[in-house]
Amino acid sequence: MRDEKSYIALDDFEHRIVVDCMNEMRNNLIANGKYTDAVDEVLLKIIDAKQKKFKVIYKEA
Template structure:
């Protein structure tokens, strides 16, 4: 069975907020002595995600 893929489209401001919150979560996990592997993977994916230009029309 194929794994379902989800795509998330965010603008530069949302991307910045997402990165800051992931780093904050990582810092909290480190303070509690827990593993940060999954958060590290998410940070890596967000930083290296391709930028796709989209035109949005408001009605």
Template sequence: MEKRRCVKTDEITVNMLVHALRDVFREEKDAGASTKETGDLILRLAGHKDKKLYLTDGEHKKAVQALNGLRDTYIENGRYTDGIDTVLMRIMNARYRTYRTR
């Protein structure tokens, strides 16, 4: 058993995370950096059906950075960021919970 961040999710949260991480994945791929961690997280989110999402510290950090980058892009284009802010705060305020590895 290990400690992971537990995030309550719904369809909007998962879709917003996939959208933000997709942009990060493209940037990493263009820069020639490793895309394994981002790609694995996107695939895990694509098949996510539970009400709770457990993130490791690395995944949590990447999700926050990706959502913040998406928020910056929206602000540059003059779009509203209310939905992104909600998801970002939900991820940032996630508490540690015990996670059983299978």
């Protein structure tokens, strides 16, 4: 079965918010004595994600 990949466009502010939220979720899991493996993997993917520049073209309908 092939893994499906998803892409999302975030600016610097949005990227920081996502990282902060994931880190807060990880801290809550640690405080509750639960496993953080899944959150750790996603957090590393977000932090290590490459930045790609692209143009957005708006067209009137």
